Structure formats: C-alpha cells, structure tokens
Amino acid sequence: MEIEFQRVGKKYESGQEALSQVSFHLQQGEMAFLTGHSGAGKSTLMKLMMMIERQTSGQILIDGVDLRTLSRRAIPQHRRRVGVVFQNHQLLFDRSVFHNVALPLQVSGADPQQIAKRVRAALDKVGLLDKEKYNPMALSGGEQQRIGIARAVVNKPQLLLADEPTGNLDPKLSAEIMNLFQEFNRVGVTVLVASHDLALVARMRHRVLTLSHGRMVNDGGFGS
Ligand SMILES: Nc1ncnc2c1ncn2[C@@H]1O[C@H](COP(=O)(O)OP(=O)(O)OP(=O)(O)O)[C@@H](O)[C@H]1O
Numbered sequence: 001m002e003i004e005f006q007r008v009g010k011k012y013e014s015g016q017e018a019l020s021q022v023s024f025h026l027q028q029g030e031m032a033f034l035t036g037h038s039g040a041g042k043s044t045l046m047k048l049m050m051m052i053e054r055q056t057s058g059q060i061l062i063d064g065v066d067l068r069t070l071s072r073r074a075i076p077q078h079r080r081r082v083g084v085v086f087q088n089h090q091l092l093f094d095r096s097v098f099h100n101v102a103l104p105l106q107v108s109g110a111d112p113q114q115i116a117k118r119v120r121a122a123l124d125k126v127g128l129l130d131k132e133k134y135n136p137m138a139l140s141g142g143e144q145q146r147i148g149i150a151r152a153v154v155n156k157p158q159l160l161l162a163d164e165p166t167g168n169l170d171p172k173l174s175a176e177i178m179n180l181f182q183e184f185n186r187v188g189v190t191v192l193v194a195s196h197d198l199a200l201v202a203r204m205r206h207r208v209l210t211l212s213h214g215r216m217v218n219d220g221g222f223g224s
Pocket residue numbers: 012013014016017018036037038039040041042043044045
C-alpha cells in the first residue's frame with residue numbers, strides 16, 4: 001500500500017492542534033519508523049490512516065485515492081487492508097489465543113475452515129502455534145504482544161501500523177518484535193512503526209520520520 005500525506009492538519013474538537021502541515025510519502029513495500037515526544041502526534045497520524053479520526057485540513061492519499069472520497073461502505077474495506085498493533089495489545093481475556101487472533105476474520109465473515117487455517121498460519125509466523133488453546137492471561141508480556149501481531153496480520157494486510165509495539169518489553173524481546181515486522185516487510189507489506197525507543201530505531205537502519213508538536217521536523221535515514 002502506498003501512502004501520501006499532503007499538508008495534513010488535525011485539530012481535535014477540544015481545540016488541540018495535534019498535526020499541522022504534515023507531508024510525507026511512504027512507497028508501496030517501504031518500512032519506516034515514526035518518532036517524537038509524547039504528544040507529538042504519532043497516534044493521531046496513525047488514526048487518520050485508519051480513518052478512526054478525520055483530518056481537518058490537507059489530503060491523505062492511499063494508493064492514490066483521497067480518503068475523503070471513500071463512501072461509508074468503503075471504510076470497513078479500507079480498514080481490512082490495514083493491520084494495527086497497539087501498545088496495550090487489547091487482547092480479550094475471556095477467550096483463547098486462537099479466538100483472539102480469529103476476531104478480525106470472524107468480523108469479515110470468513111468460513112470456519114478458512115479461519116482456522118489463517119489463524120494457525122499467523123500464530124506460526126509469530127512462533128506461538130503451540131499456545132492456541134491458552135488464555136492470553138497465562139502468557140508473558142512478549143507473548144501477548146506477539147498475539148496482538150498475529151491478530152494484526154491474520155487478514156494479510158497490505159499496510160501494517162504498529163503504535164509503540166515494544167513499549168513494555170525488554171530490549172531482547174523488542175528486537176524480536178522488530179525483526180518480525182521486518183519479515184512482514186520483506187514479503188511486500190508496507191510497515192510504519194511508532195516508537196519512543198530511539199536507540200532501537202537507530203539500530204534498525206530504516207527511514208525515520210520525526211514529529212515534534214504536530215509538525216514533521218525530520219524525514220531521513222536511520223535516526224540519530
Ligand atoms: N481524542 C482527542 N481529543 C483531544 N485531544 C487529543 C485527542 N487525542 C490526542 N489529543 C491530543 O493531541 C496531541 C497528540 O496526541 P497523540 O496521541 O497523537 O500523541 P503521541 O505522539 O501518540 O503521544 P504518546 O507518545 O504519548 O503516545 C496531544 O496534545 C493530545 O493531548
């Protein structure tokens with residue numbers, strides 16, 4: 001998936017200006033990091049891509065299509081093409097690992113055999129195939145995070161957005177999670193990862209976009 005922001009602004013109803021004049025272009029199949037201080041606008045930028053929030057100025061083009069021109073029916077279709085990983089993985093503790101990963105497929109009405117196949121393929125990718133029957137509460141923080149990733153990729157998204165996916169993890173687990181994203185990127189998925197962890201970001205040697213007070217202040221290679 002290809003993404004282009006053209007002078008995008010977002011002012012919340014509270015009057016808070018979260019983004020202003022943000023422009024960047026992510027090519028199909030590219031991987032990049034998004035950094036910036038707390039409150040810089042990283043999550044807002046991702047919410048605009050998911051159409052959870054709407055920009056108040058400028059244009060967002062996804063594969064050349066202006067998001068504002070999408071019909072109501074096209075919005076869920078758009079969301080299905082995007083996988084999202086949250087910091088607080090948002091797993092449901094009243095159901096098994098398998099059913100947590102299956103959720104996006106059930107929402108889109110796939111048949112049960114197809115669901116089982118896809119869920120196991122996604123769990124296999126994150127190395128947790130043997131944990132499908134567990135309750136996610138019985139797993140470590142890193143394992144829970146990987147289940148969140150399996151759920152984000154089970155629909156085979158063309159764009160993977162991860163918002164602070166390694167927030168609570170130790171450096172070794174963080175590096176493993178980043179390697180997973182790289183593997184998805186290698187098979188053609190466009191990947192954007194928001195992270196505070198500048199050292200980790202610099203080690204990954206990918207393009208780094210930096211927001212400060214809602215403005216894109218740096219768009220370049222490899223962080224500092
Ligand atoms: N729903 C909302 N209503 C009003 N203001 C909001 C809302 N969501 C975010 N903001 C404000 O917009 C600004 C950007 O917030 P955002 O969550 O995008 O930052 P962030 O870079 O993701 O920060 P963090 O690193 O802490 O997650 C902040 O000033 C925040 O208070």
